[in-house]
Amino acid sequence: MNPPYPLKCLSGLFIILFIFLSCEDKPSPAELTLDWRNLDLTEDFQTGSRNAEGIDTEKLNDGITAAKELANFYSIAVIYKGRLVAEEYKYGDLNTKYPVWSVTKSFLSTLVGIAIDKGIMADEFQSLESFYPNLTDSIKGKITVAQLLTMSSGIPDDTSYMSAAYPLNYLLVNDLLYPSGTYWNYTSAGTHVLSYILTASTKESANSFGKKYLFPQLGITDYTWQDDAYGISNGGFGLNMRLRDMAKLGQLFLQNGKSAGEEIISSGWVNKSSEMIVPFNANKSNGYGYLWWMRMVNGEKMYYAAGYGGQYIMVVPTRALVVAITSSSQYSGAYGENLNRIFYQEIIGSFSTVVK
Numbered sequence: 001m002n003p004p005y006p007l008k009c010l011s012g013l014f015i016i017l018f019i020f021l022s023c024e025d026k027p028s029p030a031e032l033t034l035d036w037r038n039l040d041l042t043e044d045f046q047t048g049s050r051n052a053e054g055i056d057t058e059k060l061n062d063g064i065t066a067a068k069e070l071a072n073f074y075s076i077a078v079i080y081k082g083r084l085v086a087e088e089y090k091y092g093d094l095n096t097k098y099p100v101w102s103v104t105k106s107f108l109s110t111l112v113g114i115a116i117d118k119g120i121m122a123d124e125f126q127s128l129e130s131f132y133p134n135l136t137d138s139i140k141g142k143i144t145v146a147q148l149l150t151m152s153s154g155i156p157d158d159t160s161y162m163s164a165a166y167p168l169n170y171l172l173v174n175d176l177l178y179p180s181g182t183y184w185n186y187t188s189a190g191t192h193v194l195s196y197i198l199t200a201s202t203k204e205s206a207n208s209f210g211k212k213y214l215f216p217q218l219g220i221t222d223y224t225w226q227d228d229a230y231g232i233s234n235g236g237f238g239l240n241m242r243l244r245d246m247a248k249l250g251q252l253f254l255q256n257g258k259s260a261g262e263e264i265i266s267s268g269w270v271n272k273s274s275e276m277i278v279p280f281n282a283n284k285s286n287g288y289g290y291l292w293w294m295r296m297v298n299g300e301k302m303y304y305a306a307g308y309g310g311q312y313i314m315v316v317p318t319r320a321l322v323v324a325i326t327s328s329s330q331y332s333g334a335y336g337e338n339l340n341r342i343f344y345q346e347i348i349g350s351f352s353t354v355v356k
Contacts, residue, residue, distance in 0.1 A: 036082030036320050040260035041248055042219040048083025054352040055080065063346030064088055070342075072310060072328040072335040074098065077247045079322040080351055087243070097223060097240040098326040101307030104225075104239040105191050106273075107214075107249065109149055109291035111206050112198055113269030114213050121201045124149060124290075128193070131200040140172055143180045148194040149290040150277050154180045157187040159236060167228045168196050184278050184288065188236025191291065192228070195235030206233035217264045218248040237307070243324050249305070250313040250322035274303045274315070297344060300353075310339055319351045 031052055039045075050057045060078075067073050068090050075098070078086035092098065115121045129141030140155075147153040154176030164170035171189050178185075195206050202209045207225040215221070223245060226238030252258075253274065257265040269290075276287035276294040287294040295302045304314040310327030323343070327335070 031083070034082040037255050038258055038261060039082050039251065039255065041252060041255075041264075042217065042259065044219070045079060045084040045244065045247070045251075046082070048080065048085040050085050052080070052083075052085065054354065055085065056350045059346055060086065060350035063342050063350060066342050066346065067325075067339060070335055070338055072330060072332055073339070074326040074328060075243045076326075077243045077324045078347070079247050079251055081320045081354065082251070084244075084247075089243075092243075092326075094242065094244060095222070097242055098246075098311065099237075099307075099329060100239050100241060100246060100311045100326070101237045101309065101329070102188065103246065103305040103307040103311050103313060104234065104237050105188075105291040106305035106313065107210070107239060108191060108195060108198070108206055108233075108235050109273055110249065110252075110265055110269075111210055111214060112145065112149065112194065113265050113273065113290075115198060115201055115209070117263075117266045117269060118213075121145070121198075128197065131197050135172075137172065139176065139179075143193075145194065145197060146290075147180050148190050148197070150184070150288060151187055151190060151291075152181050152184050152278065153187070153190045153193075154178045154183070154185070155187050155190040155193060157185065158189045161189055161192055161236075162226070162228055162234060162238075165229055167192065167230060167232065184280075192232070192235040195233050198235075199232055205231055206235065214264065217259055217262070218245065218252060220245045220248060243326055246311075246313050246324040246326075247322050250315045250324065253303075253315050254317060254320065254322055274301075297348075302348075310336055312343075314343070316348060316351075318353050318355050319348065320354045321348065321351050323347065 031048060050060055064076060064086060067076060074091045075089045116123055124146040125144050127141060128143045129135050135141045143153045156174055156177050161167045161171050171193055198206050223241040226234040228234060252264060253270050256267040257263055257270045273290040273292050275289050276284055277289050279287040285296050292303045293306055300318050302316045304312055306312055309329045309331055312325040314323040
């Protein structure tokens with residue numbers, strides 16, 4: 001005999017409720033551990049869950065939401081232990097090539113390191129006159145590659161070199177701000193001189209050299225890099241690339257220069273680049289390396305590539321964390337302050353320390 005209709009309905013409700021509660025109580029399956037120190041960077045990042053162990057999911061979501069509410073914010077990608085755990089676009093999408101401005105400098109530094117690793121350049125202590133022996137200014141001739149990498153060359157900043165008929169002459173005609181190697185000043189002009197040196201060494205532009213020894217090894221194929229009137233890759237800015245490809249450079253540095261066991265750049269150059277060679281204050285909480293910025297927060301080291309308006313590649317080795325961010329090219333000091341606060345307090349704070 002069939003049970004009365006109300007009893008049937010009640011039984012069905014109990015079954016549905018049981019299934020629902022069972023699903024709610026069941027924890028998410030653990031993700032397989034990746035060797036995040038040795039990913040094959042020619043491949044796309046594997047996606048990961050924001051609910052994974054070591055992530056404060058609510059805090060991360062709140063941080064990303066807060067960033068997206070900022071007027072100048074464009075996109076963010078977060079790589080944790082080798083997995084893409086967050087990728088959000090307010091403007092553009094995964095195929096958009098963003099102008100990364102001075103993030104270009106960190107790519108240039110990487111290419112200089114590769115040239116030195118391969119013996120194409122002797123070392124970073126070579127002087128400008130060793131590449132341009134006909135240089136008549138003996139003072140500027142003593143400027144070294146290392147001084148250009150640390151922005152201590154004394155070359156004044158002037159971004160109009162890209163419209164000059166003879167860019168290198170244009171950049172070297174003015175007096176130095178100070179004797180090279182004595183102080184620090186931000187200068188895209190100096191890094192464009194560095195791009196000339198790289199070309200003088202390799203006999204090809206930074207872009208062409210990168211197409212052989214860096215970009216394919218990171219799976220980067222869809223990008224552009226501006227040239228000057230002589231075909232020299234813009235050393236100060238001028239790269240346009242996808243968000244995920246920005247993150248690839250950060251992951252390469254997190255992996256100490258290797259991809260799937262192959263050395264792309266030496267760990268020695270990674271360490272030099274991310275060392276605080278030029279401290280900005282007495283307690284060394286901020287500083288500069290080889291065209292990478294440094295920050296120490298409660299004893300924890302972070303370093304990053306930074307571009308005008310809020311373009312970033314941030315590496316936090318102790319948390320196995322890489323974050324890429326793009327923003328509008330319209331400068332806003334308030335935006336930068338708010339973005340930094342969100343990044344350091346909420347986004348970095350969402351991840352546990354994995355390496356002491």
